[in-house]
Amino acid sequence: MTDSTNDWRMEIYDCLREHDIEQVCHVPDAGHAALIRACEADNSMTVxxxxxxxxxxxxxxxxWLGGQRGVLLMQSSGVGNTINALAMPNACRIPFVTIVSMRGEWGEFVPWQIPMGQATPDVFNAMGVTVYRADNADEVAETVTAAIRLAFDGNQQVAVLLAQRLIGTKDFRAARRTL
Amino acid sequence: MTGTIDRKKFVTEILANRSEDLLVVSGLGSSTYDVADIEDNPRNFYLWGAMGQAVPVAIGLAVAQPDKRVLVITGDGEMLMGLGALSAAGNAPVRNLAVLVLDNGHYSETGGQPTHTSGSTDIGGVAAQCGFKVTRAISDMDSISEIKSALLDVDGPVMMVAKVALKTYGAIVEPQTRIGHYIAARFRMATTDRGEVALDH
Structure with a gap:
């Protein structure tokens, strides 16, 4: 996994390892695919x-109740599905870290992705989740590290938004050509 | 569908002579009241909200504590909101997970409206199709010792659906059971010898 396009993804993986993340749960997204593969190949992590x-x-x-640390990987479209459940880590002061690949913000070609993508920071803020954001590859590792520390050392709920510009926007014209 | 089993008696039997290696997660509403009222054990984690999350909590716990037994005690309404979690459980490494559904066929907290288990839905059937290794519906107390050993010992995931009588009661338990951060920190310390803040992780 030394492909340059995967570098920041592998930096996330290194952060997870360095901070003893043992459970990685996800609803998959293309933006997380390389990271999910790396976690699946790691015997110290349960995916x-x-x-x-x-x-x-x-x-x-x-x-956390059982003494392990985990992270949730998802796409911004899934953030709305988490809202009521977020009452639990909030009421119980349980560390929560999610890494969210953004849709609906940078040259998005599917109108259906835009409302939830645009609302993602507000939704997290409304539920008491601290929002961090990485727009450039060189700030991904430090942002994920800061999020993990805030969550697990400070018993907080934290989301890291990975910008759509960083991940790469799907090209509508290219997609249409393949249909 | 509503059954005839007395839910409190049934849960009392399941939790009698409880091992320290048994971790219990209870679903919001009557299941939490049952579990908390029988014994406010530090190895109980009570949900008072986040409907549908009892099984997901148990999945994370069962993965983190593979040598302990994790038992979900929840109602049909709570389980119906989290059916997708049965699919996740069926595909996760959680042989130590068991789910007891206290199925009265109704939302007893909200006025007794029928749930879909009073209609066409068979929660045990859903669990079986999701990969639960053992599932069974129970309509009386006769086989309680066999049910108890399935919930506590048999390789899982296991689901038992007890057809219990409709009984409505309020939150009769001690108020500290709904202070989530207290219950969570107490549970974690009892289970892992770790404090609330995991600086020493």
């Missing part, structure tokens, strides 16, 4: 596939 992002809130709560 849990979810059917809905809200269940990641419960899984990370259970992980």
């Amino acid at each position: 849990i596939g979810l059917t809905s992002e809200q269940d990641g809130v419960g899984v990370l709560t259970g992980a």
Whole structure:
């Protein structure tokens, strides 16, 4: 995994390892694909596939109650699914870290992705989740590290938004050509 | 569908002579009241909200504590909101997970409206199709010792659906059971010998 386009993704993986993250749950997204593969290949991590992002809130709560640390990987479209469940880490002061690949913000070609993408920071703020954001590859690792520290050392809920510009916007014209 | 089992008696039997290796997660509403009222054990984690999250919490816990048994005690309404989690559980490494659904066929907290288990939905059937290894519906107390050993010992994930009588009661338990940060820190310390803030992780 030394492909330059994967570098910041592998830096996230290194951050997870360095901070003893043992559970990685996700509803998959193309923006997280390389990271998910790396975590699946790591015997020190249990990767849990979810059917809905809200269940990641419960899984990370259970992980912490049992003495492990976890992160939830999802796309911004899934953030709305987590809202009511976020009451739990909030009421219980349980560390919660999610890394969100953004849609609906930078040259998005699917109108359906835009409302939730645009609302993502507000939704997290409304539920008491601190929002960090990485727009450039060289700030991903430090942002994820800061989020993990704030969450696990300070018993906070933190989201890291990975900008759509960073991940790469799907090209509508290219997509149409392949249909 | 509503059954005849007395839910409090049933849960009391399941939790009698409880091992320190048993971790219990209760779903919001009557299940939390049952579990908390029987014994406010530090190895209980009570949900008072986040409907549908009892099984997800148990998945994370079961992965983190593979040598302990994790038992969810929840109602049919709470379980119906989290059916997708049964699919996640069926595909996660959680042989130590068991779920007891106290199925009265109704939302007893909100006025007794029927749930879909009073209609066409069979929660145990859903769990079986999601990969739960053992599932069974129970309509009386006769086989309680066998049910108890399935919930506490058999390789899982296991689901037992007890058809219980409709009984409405309020939050009769001690108020500290809804202070989430207290219950969570107490649970974590009892389970892992770690404090609330995990600086020494």
